[in-house]
Amino acid sequence: MRRSYPDAQACIRLYRIQDSNARYIGIQVPKDPIIERLVSGQEGVSFSAQHRMYVLKEQAHTVRQFLDRFRGKIWVNISHLRTYPEGQTDIRAHSIPHSVLAADKLEALDRLMVDLEVLRYRPSTIKQYRSALLPFLKYFNHRPLESLEMEDVIEYNKVMIIDQGKSVSAQKQLTGGLKHLFERVVKGQIDSRDLEYARRSNFLPTVLNKEEVIAMSRCARNDKHRMIILILYAQGLRRQELLDLKLKDIDISRAVIHVRQGKGAKDRIVPMSKVLMGVLRSYLAAYRPEEYLLNGQNSLQYSGTSVGRVVSDTAKRAGIKKRVTPHTLRHSYATHCLELGLGLRYIQDFLGHWSVKTTMRYTHIRNNKTDINPLDALVSEYGGGPAHNSSDHQVAFIIPNGSDKLH
Numbered sequence: 001m002r003r004s005y006p007d008a009q010a011c012i013r014l015y016r017i018q019d020s021n022a023r024y025i026g027i028q029v030p031k032d033p034i035i036e037r038l039v040s041g042q043e044g045v046s047f048s049a050q051h052r053m054y055v056l057k058e059q060a061h062t063v064r065q066f067l068d069r070f071r072g073k074i075w076v077n078i079s080h081l082r083t084y085p086e087g088q089t090d091i092r093a094h095s096i097p098h099s100v101l102a103a104d105k106l107e108a109l110d111r112l113m114v115d116l117e118v119l120r121y122r123p124s125t126i127k128q129y130r131s132a133l134l135p136f137l138k139y140f141n142h143r144p145l146e147s148l149e150m151e152d153v154i155e156y157n158k159v160m161i162i163d164q165g166k167s168v169s170a171q172k173q174l175t176g177g178l179k180h181l182f183e184r185v186v187k188g189q190i191d192s193r194d195l196e197y198a199r200r201s202n203f204l205p206t207v208l209n210k211e212e213v214i215a216m217s218r219c220a221r222n223d224k225h226r227m228i229i230l231i232l233y234a235q236g237l238r239r240q241e242l243l244d245l246k247l248k249d250i251d252i253s254r255a256v257i258h259v260r261q262g263k264g265a266k267d268r269i270v271p272m273s274k275v276l277m278g279v280l281r282s283y284l285a286a287y288r289p290e291e292y293l294l295n296g297q298n299s300l301q302y303s304g305t306s307v308g309r310v311v312s313d314t315a316k317r318a319g320i321k322k323r324v325t326p327h328t329l330r331h332s333y334a335t336h337c338l339e340l341g342l343g344l345r346y347i348q349d350f351l352g353h354w355s356v357k358t359t360m361r362y363t364h365i366r367n368n369k370t371d372i373n374p375l376d377a378l379v380s381e382y383g384g385g386p387a388h389n390s391s392d393h394q395v396a397f398i399i400p401n402g403s404d405k406l407h
Contacts (some may be wrong), residue, residue, distance in 0.1 A: 011075040017051060023067060025052040025063060028273060035074060042066060063118060067111055078110050108145055111185050124240055129177035136174060146188035170359050171198040190318040205331040206322050210378040215318035217398040225310050227283040232326050234273035234375040236333035236351050238263060239326040245293045252277050268352045273373040336374035
């Protein structure tokens with residue numbers, strides 16, 4: 001018989017609390033003496049008069065033990081667990097309606113989300129896994145997860161992925177999510193080691209030519225949009241890396257940008273384009289961002305959707321027929337660096353690739369000097385003067401009436 005949710009009022013709610021240098025899980029208990037006694041009796045749980053709720057120091061094993069203790073007995077609502085002081089909420093801000101998933105499915109998904117966050121997976125990665133797993137869990141909503149076999153996974157991939165014409169990336173995201181689910185949460189008949197990733201077809205990424213990069217810069221609606229276009233191109237940043245970039249990470253005096261915790265939780269230092277330095281100065285003077293280079297409303301982070309829209313709209317204004325995304329500018333940066341003769345190992349470091357094989361898809365390499373940025377080179381080639389010219393002189397070339405905007 002399938003379990004159902006208790007009344008929403010009779011659930012335990014978890015919250016994240018930042019206290020000095022420690023992080024705690026806040027535990028809000030319903031007005032039920034039995035539940036309160038069970039919670040207060042858990043190892044490591046104490047009552048905080050300051051927060052008016054029970055608290056538990058946030059550690060991977062303590063959170064898992066707490067969830068396991070109440071599994072199947074009372075619903076533990078973690079939809080507010082990743083609520084931050086600034087008012088931002090992450091991927092669980094909008095919880096799944098109770099009628100969509102059976103209790104055991106939602107509980108398993110909740111536990112996996114907690115595990116991945118405690119293991120410091122990026123919020124965007126957790127969101128991707130969750131989005132991939134939700135349709136799978138709904139497809140088998142009537143089946144206990146422990147009863148699923150490899151044949152069921154094959155059936156789902158055939159009916160819901162391949163027959164629906166979904167991409168290889170979607171299939172790989174599902175496989176990654178299932179590996180985590182059956183390794184960390186569900187102990188059933190599926191061995192996570194038997195789940196194989198789909199083979200990705202070899203394809204050449206879309207790349208802009210130099211004239212198209214200049215056209216996009218000139219067609220940007222304002223200094224902010226122009227800065228977004230040029231920093232994605234000139235520094236080869238991923239979209240999320242740009243969103244996470246803080247003012248303290250930009251060192252104009254040393255002409256470097258410190259990309260912190262990029263894909264794979266990897267830091268890297270990227271040399272800054274001389275032209276970009278002039279663009280940044282103009283942007284900073286006009287917009288005066290606070291913590292992040294790109295501030296959205298109420299000084300919070302700019303959204304990834306907004307960055308994507310800026311890039312695609314600017315490409316259309318420039319008359320470019322290709323589908324242009326933020327990653328297209330990163331592909332263009334890598335390709336133009338290779339055309340300048342930069343070594344593949346340097347480009348691997350600049351892009352933050354773990355393996356040089358990932359970088360090798362762009363083209364063959366030639367050994368050459370490593371102090372040329374493709375943005376500086378194309379401005380020099382197309383009329384901005386030699387690379388040693390002042391950045392203000394070069395910036396003026398890529399901005400309509402640019403010399404009037406620099407002062």
